[in-house]
Amino acid sequence: MVGGLELVSVGLNHRTAPVGLRERLAYGPDRLSDAFGELGRTVSRETVILSTCNRVEVYAVVPEGLGADGVSRFLALNNGLRLGSLDRHIYAHQGADAVGHLFRVASSLDSQVVGEPQILGQVKQAFALAREHRAVGRLMQPLMRRTLSVAKRVRTETRIGSGSVSVGSAGVDLATQLFGSLKGRRCLMIGAGEMGRLVCRSMLTHGVAELLITNRTYDRASDLAAEFGATAVHWDQLERYLADVDIGVVCTSAPHHLLTRSSMRSIVRARRYRPLFLVDLSVPRNVAPDVHELEGAYVFNVDDLSDVARQGMEARMVEAHRAEAMVRDEALRCYQALGAISAAPVIASITRSAESARKAELERSQAVLEELTDEQRAVVDAMTRSMFKRFLHNGLGRARELGGQGDEQALRLLQEAFGKEEDE
């Protein structure tokens, strides 16, 4: 509880709702303005809406006692759904749990692919949009800022984002181990299989300078080349190009070995044993396994790439475990700090009350004080100020603690006891 208010998070994600429902609830930029307005009018004092392809979540500061129901109701009605129709799909968190959930989401611990980097940018964007719509204030602003810094800490202090977890990125990682960087490298795609396209797309995004495509049917290669912005080459020149490129991605439906040890021997010799990275994604395999034994030829098949991806995912899960502990601690600390914010009005009230009492007392003694020199009056002023400060020091510290613990009742008692004068 934070100053009579409560933080809640309500939403659904890829685990709890099918894509059709997620699509229906998605809040694009065109719907955000109305959504912030409606939430602000009905349930929420401060709001952040996180809408991505995998999740729609509302983080809201609502009046104490209202809980998450108001936001759930909003999500259903605002999207033309019956009340209760979302109950099976929706989850809600409150207080420190809501903070913890937000930290987990931003740190990519709740993502479909744990450790993916996009979510942090999406959370940042959601915060920026909420700020743009003036939907965040004294609680949500520090919370979101803390969220971004916790997510960054998780990424720097753990290796949650390292290692490849998909076949495409596994291909890139293996090629990088060979070449250091893919910048300026040339790649030949042999065949037009779907997996091959995936790997080539990954290679292109990682800096491969030129992509050549060959297929038994030249027109097919030509069409694909147009799709990738690549160059189509004739099938009968396959060996010539293999002697030249750095990377070969083989993905045809041929039922036999297209590249055999004997055909590749002359190619690696012509390359002067310059490394050739071959990814064979075909089943049955199109590159004879013993080509890998040739000097300068490095052949990896679909199982190898899956192995790399699996190891990458396992490593990420170990790191995720470390990150979870980090996030739990941070969430607790952050929630306490948010509570301390709620004590701020009480502290201000007590301080103002004390100051007015001090001034009143000084005025009552004005006759005596007028006989003093300016210097002496300044000493008295400083002394009384210091006395009040000392007297209040413990009380104000305790108020901060009570705010951190969310003890609203005790805070009210403190305010009544010391801040009464000003309130009257």
Add this chain to the structure above:
Amino acid sequence: MAALVGYIGTAGVRIIGARSVTLGRLADVCLWIGLLAHFAGLGHIAMEARALPVHTTAASVAFVGSVVGLGAGVTRLAARNTVLSGVVVAMAAVTLGVSMLLPQQTPPEPTALATFWLPFHVLGIFFGMASFACAFAVSGTFLVVRKRLKAKDFAALGRLPSLDGLDKWNTRFVVIGFLTLTIGIATGGAWAAARGGGSGLGPTVWITLVLWGWYAIAVLVRVVGQWRGRMAALFSVVGFSGLVVSLSLVLLLLQGWHG
């Protein structure tokens, strides 16, 4: 000793692959402190001997170690992968360690060695050797990484230096070593002539000439023929191993570079 501790600390962190940023920074600090201490030590020896710090076998090996350490510093600054500098600094640590184990001999009279060509000769020869030592460390790593890739062992994927990078560093070290060795040999000839010659070609001279021939082939094959990969790495490993074994034997028998 401070230099050795610095080198060992750096090599340990870099090769074991500690992922902590703080440890990484500490390893860098250790490397630079180690290098400074190493050069300071050599400077002290040079001041005491009033000559280049190559007047005894131990000092010469320590000098070679300092150049290898310098190579580690260069790889740390120029290469993205930190394991690479780790293996080179490990080589520097081994060289420095060996120099500390060698017996401290009485230095010869400086005047006996003082000719115009001497500094160029010794610097050329020892820079060449140090460069080949770096190439040896890099090539050893190349063979390990290659073996892992061939065995499809993906455990350290992305942490080890790339094969292509290792091959390029090997080439750089071999070419630099070959050039400086060539300068060393040429100026050695001039030095011998300036001293009046007459002593003939000693075993170390023969070893140096064989070494020069070996690396000349390596440079020819790699730079001119563009052959690369395992063969280039093996050239460096075999070349430096042969140098160490033959020099050790000769130094043990002759108790000095030129008898």
